[in-house]
Amino acid sequence: MARRQKTLEPQQARSRESLRKLQKAAAEVLGQHGVEGTTIPRIAQHAGLTPGAIYRRFRDKDELLETVVLGILERQDKRLRESLTAEMAARIPLPVLAEQFINGMVVSYRANTGLLRGLRQFARSRENTPFWKKAAKLEARTIEYLADTLVKNRSEITHPDPRTAAALGLMMVVSTLIELVLNCPDGKVWKGIMPKDDQALKRELVRSFLSYLGVARTGA
Numbered sequence: 001m002a003r004r005q006k007t008l009e010p011q012q013a014r015s016r017e018s019l020r021k022l023q024k025a026a027a028e029v030l031g032q033h034g035v036e037g038t039t040i041p042r043i044a045q046h047a048g049l050t051p052g053a054i055y056r057r058f059r060d061k062d063e064l065l066e067t068v069v070l071g072i073l074e075r076q077d078k079r080l081r082e083s084l085t086a087e088m089a090a091r092i093p094l095p096v097l098a099e100q101f102i103n104g105m106v107v108s109y110r111a112n113t114g115l116l117r118g119l120r121q122f123a124r125s126r127e128n129t130p131f132w133k134k135a136a137k138l139e140a141r142t143i144e145y146l147a148d149t150l151v152k153n154r155s156e157i158t159h160p161d162p163r164t165a166a167a168l169g170l171m172m173v174v175s176t177l178i179e180l181v182l183n184c185p186d187g188k189v190w191k192g193i194m195p196k197d198d199q200a201l202k203r204e205l206v207r208s209f210l211s212y213l214g215v216a217r218t219g220a
Contacts, residue, residue, distance in 0.1 A: 022047050022054065026068045031115030035122050038065065065122050066131040072119065073138040080142060089149045094156060094215055099206045101146075102173060106202050109181040117182045143170050151213075158214030169209045176205065 025047035030038045040061055044051045058064040089097060109116060126132045147166035151157060159165040180201070184190060195201040 018049075018053075019057065022049065022057070022064075023068050023071060025049075026064055027072065027115060030065065030068070030118040030122070031112065034114075034118050035065075035125065038118070040064075062126070066126070069119055069122060069135060070131070070138070073135055073142075077138060077142045077145070081145060084146075084149060086149050086152050090153055094150065094154055094213075095206075095210055097150065098209055098215075099202075102205050102209065103202050105173060105177060106181075106198055106205070109177045110198065113181060120178070120182065143167055143174075146170060156215050159212065162213065165213050169212045172212070173205050173209060 022043070026038070026043045029043050029046050033042065038061065040051050040054055043061075043064070044054055047054075054064065058067070084101075092100075123132060123135055144167065147163055147170060151162040151166045154162065157165070180190065180194060195204050
């Protein structure tokens with residue numbers, strides 16, 4: 001029995017590593033080629049596998065991409081909860097914290113434009129499916145956690161409903177980044193009426209978010 005256990009463990013480890021490698025390859029192909037250009041043969045080539053090896057794990061491309069998208073959303077939510085607890089947030093002035101996470105969001109959207117665009121395109125194509133509902137709940141859970149963490153024990157917020165304001169303010173930031181970064185990456189459509197560069201965009205997003213919460217920015 002012990003020998004059998006020792007045999008199974010390396011096999012299971014190889015299987016997990018193969019699955020991780022496959023999902024990573026699928027995400028990279030999605031980011032580079034979009035939903036239409038993400039094919040099983042292309043993913044297989046990128047992962048160093050055969051198409052047959054993928055079909056032994058997943059019924060089709062949609063099932064694979066559903067797993068990839070949900071995995072990304074789950075890891076994002078987990079990383080947020082580990083890196084920003086209510087106790088950590090309470091030690092940072094709200095204007096500083098808002099600036100930190102909004103700056104991070106702008107950088108992340110720029111660095112992962114192709115992947116984020118592909119994720120949203122795929123999710124829209126699966127609207128009202130069990131996958132879509134689960135993905136939407138994960139996104140909402142992340143926003144809810146961040147909003148709760150930001151407003152806890154924050155007397156400087158003067159908005160009459162801090163939690164709702166924080167959640168809606170975060171959605172405004174996300175929606176702005178989707179429109180300016182994902183939908184119009186070259187910026188030509190909005191030239192002359194939107195912030196001229198990312199530094200200006202970060203400043204205005206922080207200003208808008210804090211103003212909506214009714215937080216005074218000392219020295220602004």
